Every structure is written in C-alpha cells, then in structure tokens.
Amino acid sequence: xxxxxxxxxxxxxxxxxxxxxxxxxxxxxxxxxxxxxxxxxxxxxxxxxxxxxxxxxxxxxxxxxxxxxxxxxxxxxxxxxxxxxxxxxxxxxxxxxxxxxxxxxxxxxxxxxxxxxxxxxxxxxxxxxxxxxxxxxxxxxxxxxxxxxxxxxxxxxxxxxxxxxxxxxxxxxxxxxxxxxxxxxxxxxxxxxxxxxxxxxxxxxxxxxxxxxxxxxxxxxxxxxxxxxxxxxxxxxxxxxxxxxxxxxxxxxx
Amino acid sequence: xxxxxxxxxxxxxxxxxxxxxxxxxxxxxxxxxxxxxxxxxxxxxxxxxxxxxxxxxxxxxxxxxxxxxxxxxxxxxxxxxxxxxxxxxxxxxxxxxxxxxxxxxxxxxxxxxxxxxxxxxxxxxxxxxxxxxxxxxxxxxxxxxxxxxxxxxxxxxxxxxxxxxxxxxxxxxxxxxxxxxxxxxxxxxxxxxxxxxxxxxxxxxxxxxxxxxxxxxxxxxxxxxxxxxxxxxxxxxxxxxxxxxxxxxxxxxx
DNA sequence: GTATACCTTTACGCAACGTCAAGGTCAATC
DNA sequence: GATTGACCTTGACGTTGCGTAAAGGTATAC
Numbered sequence: 001x002x003x004x005x006x007x008x009x010x011x012x013x014x015x016x017x018x019x020x021x022x023x024x025x026x027x028x029x030x031x032x033x034x035x036x037x038x039x040x041x042x043x044x045x046x047x048x049x050x051x052x053x054x055x056x057x058x059x060x061x062x063x064x065x066x067x068x069x070x071x072x073x074x075x076x077x078x079x080x081x082x083x084x085x086x087x088x089x090x091x092x093x094x095x096x097x098x099x100x101x102x103x104x105x106x107x108x109x110x111x112x113x114x115x116x117x118x119x120x121x122x123x124x125x126x127x128x129x130x131x132x133x134x135x136x137x138x139x140x141x142x143x144x145x146x147x148x149x150x151x152x153x154x155x156x157x158x159x160x161x162x163x164x165x166x167x168x169x170x171x172x173x174x175x176x177x178x179x180x181x182x183x184x185x186x187x188x189x190x191x192x193x194x195x196x197x198x199x200x201x202x203x204x205x206x207x208x209x210x211x212x213x214x215x216x217x218x219x220x221x222x223x224x225x226x227x228x229x230x231x232x233x234x235x236x237x238x239x240x241x242x243x244x245x246x247x248x249x250x251x252x253x254x
Numbered sequence: 255x256x257x258x259x260x261x262x263x264x265x266x267x268x269x270x271x272x273x274x275x276x277x278x279x280x281x282x283x284x285x286x287x288x289x290x291x292x293x294x295x296x297x298x299x300x301x302x303x304x305x306x307x308x309x310x311x312x313x314x315x316x317x318x319x320x321x322x323x324x325x326x327x328x329x330x331x332x333x334x335x336x337x338x339x340x341x342x343x344x345x346x347x348x349x350x351x352x353x354x355x356x357x358x359x360x361x362x363x364x365x366x367x368x369x370x371x372x373x374x375x376x377x378x379x380x381x382x383x384x385x386x387x388x389x390x391x392x393x394x395x396x397x398x399x400x401x402x403x404x405x406x407x408x409x410x411x412x413x414x415x416x417x418x419x420x421x422x423x424x425x426x427x428x429x430x431x432x433x434x435x436x437x438x439x440x441x442x443x444x445x446x447x448x449x450x451x452x453x454x455x456x457x458x459x460x461x462x463x464x465x466x467x468x469x470x471x472x473x474x475x476x477x478x479x480x481x482x483x484x485x486x487x488x489x490x491x492x493x494x495x496x497x498x499x500x501x502x503x504x505x506x507x508x
Numbered sequence: 509g510t511a512t513a514c515c516t517t518t519a520c521g522c523a524a525c526g527t528c529a530a531g532g533t534c535a536a537t538c
Numbered sequence: 539g540a541t542t543g544a545c546c547t548t549g550a551c552g553t554t555g556c557g558t559a560a561a562g563g564t565a566t567a568c
Contacts, residue, residue, distance in 0.1 A: 036515075
C-alpha cells in the first residue's frame with residue numbers, strides 16, 4: 001500500500017503539512033518521490049510514523065524522537081526515564097500553579113465582601129503573591145505535597161453553598177475578632193470564639209486541621225508584614241491579638 | 255526611586271530584555287524616557303510589574319494579563335476561574351502522559367529480558383501504543399481517574415527491588431504459560447498458576463485488583479491483534495489460552 | 509475537456525523572550 | 539580631558555511545531 005501526504009495524514013490523524021515538515025527536518029522521509037514530485041510513503045514509513053507519533057504523544061520533542069528512532073543503539077528506556085523526570089517536574093509546577101490560582105480565587109472572593117475592592121486591588125495581589133510564595137512552600141515542606149493536593153481537591157469540589165459559608169465565616173471572623181480586640185484579652189471567651197471561627201474558616205482550605213499548623217499560620221500572620229498589614233488595617237495590633245488567641249486556643253506554648 | 259531597565263530587572267528578578275519586550279508590546283511602559291533615550295521606571299511601574307509577574311506566575315498569557323491590568327472593570331475573578339479550568343485540563347493531560355511514560359518504561363524494561371530486544375523494538379512500540387490508547391481509556395472510564403492516578407503513584411514509588419520482582423514475575427508468567435499450554439487445559443493446576451502469576455504481575459501496575467478488570471484485560475489480549483501477536487509469537491493460541499485460564503481463575507462467565 | 513481534488517514550494521505568523529551586533533552614554537578614575 | 543568599563547539603545551535573527559495562505563502544477567472522474 002502506498003500513500004500520498006494527505007492519505008497518510010488521514011490514516012495517522014495528522015495534517016499533510018506535518019508530514020512535509022517531518023520530511024523537511026529529516027524525521028520522516030518518503031519512500032520515494034513520484035515523477036511529478038509527489039511524496040510517496042510505504043509500509044515502512046507508516047510503521048515509523050507510528051513510532052514517531054507514539055513518542056510525540058509522550059510529549060517528547062521531535063529532535064529527541066529523531067535520535068530515538070534513527071539511532072540504532074540508542075537507549076530508548078533511558079530517554080524515557082529522563083523525560084519522565086521532566087514531566088514530574090512539570091507536574092509539580094503545575095500543581096503549585098493550581099494551588100496558587102485556587103487560593104487566589106478563594107481569597108479574593110472571600111475577602112471581596114470584607115473590604116473595599118478598589119482600594120485593595122493592588123495590595124491584594126502583593127499579599128497573595130507573598131503569601132503563596134513563602135507560605136505555600138513552608139506548608140508543602142512541612143506537610144508534604146499530598147496534604148496540599150488533598151486540600152486542592154477540597155477547593156475544587158466547593159459548591160456555591162460552601163462558598164457562601166466561607167464568606168460568611170470570613171466576615172464573622174473579622175467581626176468577632178474586632179469585638180474581642182476591644183475587650184483586650186486573647187484568653188477571653190469572645191477571643192477564643194474568634195479563634196474557633198478562624199479554625200472553621202481554615203478547615204475549608206485545609207483537609208487536615210492540626211493545632212501546630214494553625215498556630216504556625218497565626219505566627220505567620222505576624223511575621224509577614226503584608227499579612228500583618230491586612231489584619232491590622234482597621235486596628236493595629238489585631239494580627240498579634242489573633243496570634244495570641246490562636247496560641248491559647250491551640251494550647252501552643254509561646 | 256527611579257530605575258533603569260537593568261536595575262528594575264534585578265529588583266524583580268527578570269531580564270532587561272523582558273522589560274524592553276513588555277514596553278514593545280505595550281504591557282509596561284516606562285514612566286518616562288531620559289534625554290539620552292533611557293527607559294526610566296518609577297514606583298507605579300514597579301507596582302504594576304509586580305501585578306504582571308504575579309499573573310505571569312499563574313501561567314496566564316501576556317495578552318490576557320494586559321487585559322487584566324489595563325481594563326479598569328475587568329473581572330479578575332472570572333479570568334482566574336477560567337484559567338483554573340485550563341490548568342486542570344492541562345494537569346489531566348499531563349497525568350495521562352506520565353502514566354503512559356511510566357507504563358512504557360515498566361513494560362519495555364520488564365519485557366526486554368523476555369525477548370530479543372532488537373527484534374521487537376518496533377513492534378513493542380505499536381503494542382504499547384495501542385494498549386495505552388485503547389485500554390488506558392477504557393480503564394479510566396470504568397474505574398475513574400483516581401484509580402489510575404493511584405496506580406501511577408505506585409509505579410512512581412517502585413524501587414529497584416520492585417523492578418526486579420516485576421521482571422522475574424514477567425518471566426515466570428511466560429514460562430509457566432508456555433508449560434501450561436503444552437498441557438492444553440486452561441483449568442489445569444499449572445494454567446491456574448500462570449493466571450495467578452499474571453495477577454501478581456498485574457497488581458504491580460494496578461493499585462486495586464478486581465476480577466472483572468483482570469478478565470477484561472485477558473479478553474483484550476485476544477481482541478487486540480497486536481497484543482495477541484505478542485502472546486502468540488512463540489505459540490499461536492497462547493493469548494486465547496491465557497484468557498481462558500484467567501476466566502476460570504476469576505470465575506468469570508464466558 | 510473541464511471541474512475539482514490533490515499535489516508542490518515558498519514564506520510569514522504564533523509566544524516570549526535569548527542572544528548577538530553595532531553603536532551611544534554615564535560615572536569614575538588616571 | 540581622556541580613557542575605561544558598565545550600562546543603555548535599536549535591530550534583527552533563532553527558538554518549536556506546525557497553521558495558513560499564495561501561486562502554480564497534476565491526477566482523476568465525468
């Protein structure tokens with residue numbers, strides 16, 4: 001059986017242009033060229049094309065594929081292992097990206113109702129950026145990728161009701177926190193209620209709540225100036241107050 | 255504070271070329287141009303650049319970023335949600351890729367010892383390709399992505415010992431199968447032992463063994479000609495024989 | 509004989525810069 | 539005041555894997 005570019009293209013599910021390109025870069029040459037200049041492919045080329053497409057589906061670059069399919073003694077398995085490493089790295093990055101985007105969505109939506117949108121537009125970006133860069137890494141190192149990924153799952157599966165609940169909780173946290181702050185005692189009932197609400201809010205984003213993580217996050221609120229700025233915006237000292245309340249709430253020693 | 259291209263680049267961790275490019279595409283124009291033609295950036299540009307880089311880290315294209323940061327009433331949250339969908343799709347594809355690559359590695363390595371490498375080089379590719387294309391899809395549809403992904407986990411965590419065990423098992427399967435075939439009865443002890451070994455081999459790739467899946471796979475060995483060709487290579491009829499043995503082994507009705 | 513479906517080569521376009529190249533500018537040092 | 543070295547400018551080509559015309563020749567069916 002002999003094929004012209006289009007026929008072979010249809011057979012393999014690729015365009016004629018692709019075949020011409022493969023010819024151009026010496027990846028797949030036609031078996032012969034007809035008197036009128038047509039590219040004619042035979043069975044051997046069909047087979048080879050299948051190999052090429054197989055590797056291409058794995059995301060390997062054409063140059064590497066060329067080495068794999070032309071080099072007679074080339075170690076295909078080694079190439080695959082190397083490629084696998086690259087893919088795993090890529091996925092790690094992608095997971096991080098998704099985490100960031102999802103948290104960004106949650107945070108912006110959750111906080112849009114809490115504060116003046118316009119005013120915070122620029123600030124929010126920076127806050128979230130730093131939050132994610134620093135805090136995302138720390139959490140991942142501490143609790144492993146799995147925890148984070150499960151957390152992503154949770155976010156992904158959030159319904160509209162969940163979202164409303166999160167927003168409501170976020171508002172309640174700020175309100176309660178503000179009230180407790182006027183009181184002044186992080187051990188007071190109202191401050192502990194704020195800490196508890198904060199925990200509830202948190203569990204919407206973390207699949208596994210732990211006292212240590214909660215306390216750690218509270219400390220981060222103080223250490224990271226932009227985070228701190230967010231909480232302190234209405235009342236300076238609120239970030240520290242929340243941290244103290246959470247410390248007491250979680251029974252975490254200072 | 256005022257910055258030239260390189261200074262701002264250092265501050266933000268990007269190249270001067272990138273800044274010139276952003277100028278060129280009207281994504282970030284300098285505050286002013288000095289008498290000698292130097293680009294001079296101010297605080298507003300620094301802030302804007304941070305926004306740009308934030309979105310860029312999320313993998314959003316520069317054109318979209320332009321819309322986000324220039325459009326005054328642009329719905330950033332909506333853009334993020336859409337972008338999230340894209341990322342999730344991307345990750346799905348990537349997971350599939352990784353699955354394929356890993357299975358390919360396992361299969362090629364596992365079978366390299368079973369047969370003449372040279373001879374099968376081209377054939378293997380086709381077999382695996384079809385196997386993956388057809389069978390990967392079916393399994394995914396039937397058992398869901400999670401099963402497959404957990405299976406990936408398993409493969410990812412394979413140690414050298416695991417690998418040797420897999421290779422050993424693969425050899426044992428073929429040897430036992432060949433012996434059983436000479437016997438001729440798929441219900442015989444030896445044939446059932448082959449089916450059992452095959453199951454053991456399988457569980458290295460599937461996290462959740464099920465009789466249905468095992469039987470289904472056995473049937474596929476017969477239906478798919480290339481798969482069939484692989485098993486039948488030494489002894490025609492072996493694929494059917496294995497299927498019959500597995501059917502009996504799993505108690506699956508014909 | 510002609511319609512039309514196919515083939516050819518040539519070449520620009522895409523995303524986001526990296527990387528020379530050729531030449532002007534700034535600040536400090538001799 | 540001249541030189542030096544670090545910096546700046548624009549221009550333009552290269553990267554990857556093709557898509558998409560454009561301009562023109564060919565095979566096949568009616």
